[in-house]
Amino acid sequence: MGENTTQLFPLIFDSINDGVFTVDEHFRITSFNAAAARITGIPVQDALGRRCHEVFRADICQNRCALRHTLETGIPLRDVRVDVLNADMDAVPIEVSTAILRDKEGRMVGGVEIFRDVSDVELLRSELSNRHIFEDMVGASGAMQEIFATIPQVAQSDAPVLVRGPSGTGKELVAGAIHNLSLRRSGPFIRVNCGALPDTLLESELFGHAKGAFTGAVASRVGRFAQADRGTLFLDEIGDISPAFQVKLLRVLEEGEYQPLGDSRLHVADVRLVCATNRNLEKMVQDGEFREDLYYRIRVVTMDIPPLRERREDIPLLVEHLMKRICARIGRPVPAFASRTMRLLYDYDYPGNVRELRNILERAAVLCRGATFDTTCLPPEVLSAAGRPVSAIRSAETPDETTEAGQLRAVLDKVLWNRSRAARILGISRTTLWRRMKDLGLA
Amino acid sequence: MNIAAPLFEMEVAPRFGFADRVLVGQARDGAVVEWSIVAMAPESTLLERLALLRQHGVVVLICGGFPRRFEPLALEMGIRVIAGAISGAKEAIETIAQGGDVVTIGGCPGRGMQNRRRCGRLQRRR
Numbered sequence: 001m002g003e004n005t006t007q008l009f010p011l012i013f014d015s016i017n018d019g020v021f022t023v024d025e026h027f028r029i030t031s032f033n034a035a036a037a038r039i040t041g042i043p044v045q046d047a048l049g050r051r052c053h054e055v056f057r058a059d060i061c062q063n064r065c066a067l068r069h070t071l072e073t074g075i076p077l078r079d080v081r082v083d084v085l086n087a088d089m090d091a092v093p094i095e096v097s098t099a100i101l102r103d104k105e106g107r108m109v110g111g112v113e114i115f116r117d118v119s120d121v122e123l124l125r126s127e128l129s130n131r132h133i134f135e136d137m138v139g140a141s142g143a144m145q146e147i148f149a150t151i152p153q154v155a156q157s158d159a160p161v162l163v164r165g166p167s168g169t170g171k172e173l174v175a176g177a178i179h180n181l182s183l184r185r186s187g188p189f190i191r192v193n194c195g196a197l198p199d200t201l202l203e204s205e206l207f208g209h210a211k212g213a214f215t216g217a218v219a220s221r222v223g224r225f226a227q228a229d230r231g232t233l234f235l236d237e238i239g240d241i242s243p244a245f246q247v248k249l250l251r252v253l254e255e256g257e258y259q260p261l262g263d264s265r266l267h268v269a270d271v272r273l274v275c276a277t278n279r280n281l282e283k284m285v286q287d288g289e290f291r292e293d294l295y296y297r298i299r300v301v302t303m304d305i306p307p308l309r310e311r312r313e314d315i316p317l318l319v320e321h322l323m324k325r326i327c328a329r330i331g332r333p334v335p336a337f338a339s340r341t342m343r344l345l346y347d348y349d350y351p352g353n354v355r356e357l358r359n360i361l362e363r364a365a366v367l368c369r370g371a372t373f374d375t376t377c378l379p380p381e382v383l384s385a386a387g388r389p390v391s392a393i394r395s396a397e398t399p400d401e402t403t404e405a406g407q408l409r410a411v412l413d414k415v416l417w418n419r420s421r422a423a424r425i426l427g428i429s430r431t432t433l434w435r436r437m438k439d440l441g442l443a
Numbered sequence: 444m445n446i447a448a449p450l451f452e453m454e455v456a457p458r459f460g461f462a463d464r465v466l467v468g469q470a471r472d473g474a475v476v477e478w479s480i481v482a483m484a485p486e487s488t489l490l491e492r493l494a495l496l497r498q499h500g501v502v503v504l505i506c507g508g509f510p511r512r513f514e515p516l517a518l519e520m521g522i523r524v525i526a527g528a529i530s531g532a533k534e535a536i537e538t539i540a541q542g543g544d545v546v547t548i549g550g551c552p553g554r555g556m557q558n559r560r561r562c563g564r565l566q567r568r569r
Binding site: 040050051055056063087091332 | 463486509
């Protein structure tokens with residue numbers, strides 16, 4: 001390489017938009033470019049000679065230092081997401097990549113770290129994420145975006161709405177969102193699960209009863225219609241009500257009046273009705289199981305929520321959103337997901353839809369305490385759904401290149417877990433390898 | 444007066460929120476008369492960590508990194524934070540106990556924001 005080219009190095013070094021710094025074997029900074037100074041807010045002359053953790057104050061410095069990992073294992077890392085504190089003690093999200101520095105003889109003389117400020121990316125991601133969250137519902141898919149766009153319009157009227165979708169898709173959330181965005185939002189939102197009650201109880205539940213109306217009616221009781229006055233009444237599993245009760249409900253909807261059990265007076269309730277079902281009401285109408293007149297009465301507006309397997313693009317967003325909530329509730333840090341884990345979550349069919357995904361994440365949050373969730377955190381049904389036996393998936397896990405455990409496991413797999421050979425490949429002692437394996441739960 | 448510094452080996456840790464142990468020195472008449480170590484649960488929040496230090500009577504916390512937005516909270520809890528410290532933990536505590544200045548790099552929390560113009564410069568902080 002010509003002398004002129006070598007002289008250009010400092011210029012090139014400072015022209016790069018990414019932060020670059022090098023350290024010696026004791027992690028003392030030996031070079032620090034202009035971008036590094038800009039991102040950290042620490043002037044070059046102050047950074048030089050300092051140990052890198054003194055300058056970066058990153059969340060990984062103490063226990064998961066990327067550069068230390070590379071110097072100890074010889075394995076370079078790429079795009080590890082880190083939070084550093086700049087000179088003003090404001091958190092700056094960066095992505096770091098590391099490599100070993102060697103002299104002409106190939107001896108390790110230190111390491112180099114390249115990092116870039118991803119504040120803008122994070123901001124965009126956050127804005128995008130907000131756009132994909134609507135009244136507690138999450139979805140970037142076309143189907144969900146359409147629902148999000150429809151709800152505000154639907155909410156402005158008092159027309160009955162029928163929300164259709166399989167169990168666990170969030171029909172109640174849609175009903176709740178309609179209520180929250182309507183003029184009735186200051187009124188009550190009352191939910192009744194019609195499928196859970198037999199006719200007589202359902203009638204009493206919805207319309208109330210007078211004292212002595214039936215054996216055990218020791219006091220009069222206000223029904224859900226009355227409770228929902230000036231608000232919204234959400235009738236879940238409307239497809240499960242009996243033909244006899246369908247007649248009673250139809251009468252109430254047509255006349256706007258209802259009669260509590262054992263009460264001779266007619267009561268009027270100002271109620272907006274939102275119904276939901278996971279059954280095919282049209283087919284039930286054709287088969288004579290559901291009254292056609294009631295069907296048309298409750299489905300002035302229909303909204304269809306697709307099953308989760310038909311909007312897989314929403315799964316990563318849902319995982320992120322639900323996990324944040326779960327972790328906030330149980331008071332633990334939000335974990336990262338290994339790429340293989342996310343892949344399995346993405347591929348699974350979720351017969352129980354979002355509810356099942358939430359349960360899977362709740363289970364993982366309780367059982368797995370690590371900072372990164374690997375496939376061992378997933379329940380057997382998700383693992384076995386991938387078409388391979390659980391044990392095979394676990395042993396053949398694609399290593400996540402950003403985790404040391406993944407990298408080490410990959411090397412060990414190659415040499416059939418012969419530690420001497422693995423240590424030779426990595427250029428570290430067997431003792432160091434053993435210690436790292438132990439720390440990472442690989443031994 | 445109890446003075447604390449999170450530990451990274453024997454140095455002041457780069458981030459209080461990620462340190463496993465905190466060295467606490469009881470200062471009296473310009474000298475540290477008693478030392479103790481407070482263990483921090485790995486997944487405890489910054490608030491929990493500060494509360495634990497408060498239980499140990501800590502009124503000054505010397506650390507490498509401390510998010511600026513939490514400084515008012517720490518002050519409300521009765522803990523003054525000196526961030527940006529880059530020295531041995533014991534030495535830093537002793538220095539503050541003697542009324543001296545701790546060597547820092549960047550960061551101004553604990554001194555109020557009046558010194559913002561000096562942020563990012565190697566300086567000595569009391």
